Amino acid sequence: MTRLPPQDGERVDREREVTFTFDGREVTGLEGDTIGSALFASGRRTFSRSFKYHRRRGLMCCAGQCPNCLVQVDGAPGVRACTEPVQEGMEVEHMNARPSLEFDAMRATDLFGGPFTPPGFYYKTFIRPRRLWPLYEKILRHAAGLGKVPKEQAEREWRTEYRRRHADILVVGGGAAGLSAAIAAAELGADVVLADEGPEPGGRLLAEGNHARARELTARARDLGVELLTSAPALGAFDGLVPVWERDTLHQVRAQRIVYATGAIEQPLLFPGNDLPGVMLSGGAVRLATLYGISPGSRAVVATVDDRGLEAAVALLARGVEVATVADLREHGNSDAMKQLMRQGVHVLRGATVLQAEGRSSLQRVTLGPPGAGEGGAGEHELTCDLLAVSGGSAPATSLLAQSGARTRYDERLGHFVLSEMPEGAHAAGEVAGSGSLFEAERSGAVAGAGAAHELGFGDDESRARVETERKTVLNSRDGMPEVAVPPAVTSSRRGKCFACLCEDVTAKDIHLSVEEGYDSIELSKRYTTTTMGPCQGRMCQLPAVRLMAEETGTSLADVGTTTARPPWHAVPMGALAGRPFEPAKRSSMHARHRELGANVLWAGDWRRAYDYGDPRAEALAVHETAGLIDVSTLGKLIVRGPDAGELLDRLYPNRFSNLAPGRIRYGVMASDAGRIMDDGTICRLDDDSFYVTTTSSGAGAVYQWFSWWLADWRLNVHLTDVTQGLSAVNLAGPRAREILASLTDLDCSAEGFAYLDGKRADVAGVPCLLLRIGFVGEVGYELHFPSAHGEHLWDALMEAGGPLGLRPFGLEPQRLLRLQKMHILVGQDTDSESTPFGAAMPWIVKLDKEQPFIGKWALEKAASGELETTLVGFRLADGHVPTEGAVVLPDGDGPVGQVTSARFSPQLGGVIGMAWVPVSLAKDGASVTISDEGRRLQAEVVTKPFYDPDGEVLRS
Amino acid sequence: MSYVLTCPNCGPREVTDFGFGGEVNPRPRSDPSERELGVYNYFRRNVAGVQREWWCHRSGCGAWFYAERDTRTNEVLLTELPEPAA
Numbered sequence A: 001m002t003r004l005p006p007q008d009g010e011r012v013d014r015e016r017e018v019t020f021t022f023d024g025r026e027v028t029g030l031e032g033d034t035i036g037s038a039l040f041a042s043g044r045r046t047f048s049r050s051f052k053y054h055r056r057r058g059l060m061c062c063a064g065q066c067p068n069c070l071v072q073v074d075g076a077p078g079v080r081a082c083t084e085p086v087q088e089g090m091e092v093e094h095m096n097a098r099p100s101l102e103f104d105a106m107r108a109t110d111l112f113g114g115p116f117t118p119p120g121f122y123y124k125t126f127i128r129p130r131r132l133w134p135l136y137e138k139i140l141r142h143a144a145g146l147g148k149v150p151k152e153q154a155e156r157e158w159r160t161e162y163r164r165r166h167a168d169i170l171v172v173g174g175g176a177a178g179l180s181a182a183i184a185a186a187e188l189g190a191d192v193v194l195a196d197e198g199p200e201p202g203g204r205l206l207a208e209g210n211h212a213r214a215r216e217l218t219a220r221a222r223d224l225g226v227e228l229l230t231s232a233p234a235l236g237a238f239d240g241l242v243p244v245w246e247r248d249t250l251h252q253v254r255a256q257r258i259v260y261a262t263g264a265i266e267q268p269l270l271f272p273g274n275d276l277p278g279v280m281l282s283g284g285a286v287r288l289a290t291l292y293g294i295s296p297g298s299r300a301v302v303a304t305v306d307d308r309g310l311e312a313a314v315a316l317l318a319r320g321v322e323v324a325t326v327a328d329l330r331e332h333g334n335s336d337a338m339k340q341l342m343r344q345g346v347h348v349l350r351g352a353t354v355l356q357a358e359g360r361s362s363l364q365r366v367t368l369g370p371p372g373a374g375e376g377g378a379g380e381h382e383l384t385c386d387l388l389a390v391s392g393g394s395a396p397a398t399s400l401l402a403q404s405g406a407r408t409r410y411d412e413r414l415g416h417f418v419l420s421e422m423p424e425g426a427h428a429a430g431e432v433a434g435s436g437s438l439f440e441a442e443r444s445g446a447v448a449g450a451g452a453a454h455e456l457g458f459g460d461d462e463s464r465a466r467v468e469t470e471r472k473t474v475l476n477s478r479d480g481m482p483e484v485a486v487p488p489a490v491t492s493s494r495r496g497k498c499f500a501c502l503c504e505d506v507t508a509k510d511i512h513l514s515v516e517e518g519y520d521s522i523e524l525s526k527r528y529t530t531t532t533m534g535p536c537q538g539r540m541c542q543l544p545a546v547r548l549m550a551e552e553t554g555t556s557l558a559d560v561g562t563t564t565a566r567p568p569w570h571a572v573p574m575g576a577l578a579g580r581p582f583e584p585a586k587r588s589s590m591h592a593r594h595r596e597l598g599a600n601v602l603w604a605g606d607w608r609r610a611y612d613y614g615d616p617r618a619e620a621l622a623v624h625e626t627a628g629l630i631d632v633s634t635l636g637k638l639i640v641r642g643p644d645a646g647e648l649l650d651r652l653y654p655n656r657f658s659n660l661a662p663g664r665i666r667y668g669v670m671a672s673d674a675g676r677i678m679d680d681g682t683i684c685r686l687d688d689d690s691f692y693v694t695t696t697s698s699g700a701g702a703v704y705q706w707f708s709w710w711l712a713d714w715r716l717n718v719h720l721t722d723v724t725q726g727l728s729a730v731n732l733a734g735p736r737a738r739e740i741l742a743s744l745t746d747l748d749c750s751a752e753g754f755a756y757l758d759g760k761r762a763d764v765a766g767v768p769c770l771l772l773r774i775g776f777v778g779e780v781g782y783e784l785h786f787p788s789a790h791g792e793h794l795w796d797a798l799m800e801a802g803g804p805l806g807l808r809p810f811g812l813e814p815q816r817l818l819r820l821q822k823m824h825i826l827v828g829q830d831t832d833s834e835s836t837p838f839g840a841a842m843p844w845i846v847k848l849d850k851e852q853p854f855i856g857k858w859a860l861e862k863a864a865s866g867e868l869e870t871t872l873v874g875f876r877l878a879d880g881h882v883p884t885e886g887a888v889v890l891p892d893g894d895g896p897v898g899q900v901t902s903a904r905f906s907p908q909l910g911g912v913i914g915m916a917w918v919p920v921s922l923a924k925d926g927a928s929v930t931i932s933d934e935g936r937r938l939q940a941e942v943v944t945k946p947f948y949d950p951d952g953e954v955l956r957s
Numbered sequence B: 001m002s003y004v005l006t007c008p009n010c011g012p013r014e015v016t017d018f019g020f021g022g023e024v025n026p027r028p029r030s031d032p033s034e035r036e037l038g039v040y041n042y043f044r045r046n047v048a049g050v051q052r053e054w055w056c057h058r059s060g061c062g063a064w065f066y067a068e069r070d071t072r073t074n075e076v077l078l079t080e081l082p083e084p085a086a
């Protein structure tokens, strides 16, 4: 197919070819083409098969408003060919047709009818017998939906950037009105964002050959600092927030004022054959010619109800397309466009419209005549043509406005719904507000933009006065709007399917049937027939459906009303809304070393942690026999400093810290005011005024927030610093740990010089460290906290010094085993949101005699005087089976009375050990409990003291 | 739900930047009765109207502050830091 001669303002670059494939075959287009224009230029007329009947559908609006050109691009379904720019090498495929677009077996449903065709078939068919549902489901899944998401996809990074943009004014729509609004507001000093669907702002200016003006306005807006978002549709209006989707970015725009310049949507006419390829909206035909230099047909007929169609006819003529006849539904009228057509000798039928369109695979013939005529009526004209450009009037695109609270009313004279009530903070300009011509659109845009800026306090008296005068002019000009003939719901009673909703393949007859069946309100009919629920979101079918309903029910359009507008207004990939956002992974400063050592790295909260280094049992044994080194940088670390630091900790923990001597360490369990365990960790007093607090890895953020919340409430003289990221930590433990440490520091590491629960500051391998001698894994151990930058250096120094002595790195899994041997609880694993320190067998941690009304005090007082039901104990199993965490504890075969929270096989102890909640009566050494684990019964013996080194002799040595 | 809160330190930010601390729920002064303690721990007024609340600028400066918000409209009437210690 040939292109028209080049012309100013077209979007394609004739010098640069772009090659892509459609259904596997190569297609060559031009730079600047859309997939749709390139395919059309290559001769393609059928772009898709319809949803139910699998009828051929071709380009209709060329503006992303209808469902006809949906294709699959590089595996992504539901892409509009007419707006998607071509790119070298892209793979485009058709949707909804098997085996091929040209021969579709499902077309039978159109020719012979069948269970898929009547409205509501989903609700009526395939109900009985129920046992056949799996089969039905298969059939329905096959038939339903559009496109196919490939089961396997190439590994692809699809991330969506979420950007929040606060602005003074958001302008939705970048046509003449939107650009003018943005300019006027920015001139007064407002911070303006403009979002437009198209690849460049200009809207109808571009499509109708006024590209110079479009570019002039765009440049002016840009110079004034307006942020222009292109190929960026607004998706909806939510509580003042407008999401604007721009490729990989979802802009969440929140503006104090919003100017809606969303334009109007050209409407189709309803007549038999109105969906044939070759039947286009007049604007679509003009866009093909103007933007892409393509002849939309070799012989055109135009059917219109207003000047828009006449203007399209003029534009087509100017581009060299033959226009056979123009049918204007209006009896009178002598607009400029009409005069031009007359002058050029175009055959014009007044008071006539299109009654039928026919053709095999695309349009071949149309019948024109007075509306309502049946077969063979008077005044009919049959014409051969391959393009029918239809203009059924235009409907203001009020959906976004309606979502933000605007109301509409039916206008008899214009034959569509117009804005009647505006929500607070919203302005409308251009065609959506009824300003039809481009000149008026610019003026109404300027008024709306300046008005919005004035409301925000920009401008002065003079600018206000000027805009006020302009506003009056705009209002007056709306009264003199051009004549429109309101078309009948259906133009003729001829045979043949006449589509009200192209997306869902709903015919005028279907709506008739649905009313007969009692679905007589527009909202009911919508749900029953699914009209307005497809990809066009009512752009093409809302008004026709309302017209049909009014006719069928014998009421007025005003009474029928419209359906509720809901987001999304524009199709958007799920990935843009729910795709992977920024997902941080935290890695310790020694992470690379763990990798080099072959660690199995797993997620632990936000952290990537070494779970083990291949042999968790051997790693645990090494800690008992020689020494082990573990990276514990994930621990939360807080510095609490100030004259009231001790007081703060005394109020936050059930035990006492104000009397802790500098250089000493105490274990702490934090409780809520309901007395429940929240977190645990060790606290070292650094000096009179400062404490070093460690928290669990998963609780680090929450504990910091908890501390700072109470601090904000109590307003104590304390400063909190979260050093979780800034400091790294390792724990060196085992019989040879002391020797290894001593080789790297001047510190006196003897049992007397550095006793259990001492905290000291010293250089280790030249790195300034805080050393905590704590019982982390049950052997003599030192936890070293140090600036993260030195992580690899210190790790290497320790491994080097310890290697000859048998030092091994150990991971999270052996750490859990070692801690279980000591019955150290794991908050959140061995405790839940109901566990108190008493239940967790740590009554010694609660100092009820403390004068401070510490958090949890009152609840713990009550708990102390009450009876416990269950308590946490250790158990040992005779059987070698390791019960699952969560396995049920049975006393003597009765109902469950508790559950297992941790269990592991301990090579050191030569058996299975664990922790469980059991009734208090069974919390005695030697008591026997039954554990039921997935059908297995296990006999366990209760142990109340740590399994390993119960009296802590090893630990203190 | 989507609205803006003004952090007293950082300025207006989307609500999703903040952590919600619930309605301001003063701790009992001293030795509460079981009932008072229960009410403090487990009951909230949950008003349909303006309520004073705690918020934390979690994805920002980390500060805890008060907000007065109309729970029916999500209009935030005021945000303020607690008075500094005397």
Ligand code: FES
Binding pocket: A036, A058, A059, A060, A061, A062, A063, A064, A065, A066, A067, A068, A069, A070, A080, A081, A082, A083
């Ligand atoms: S032709 Fe592409 S959406 Fe209408």
Ligand SMILES: [Zn+2]
Binding pocket: B007, B008, B009, B010, B011, B057, B060, B061, B062, B063
């Ligand atoms: Zn802040």
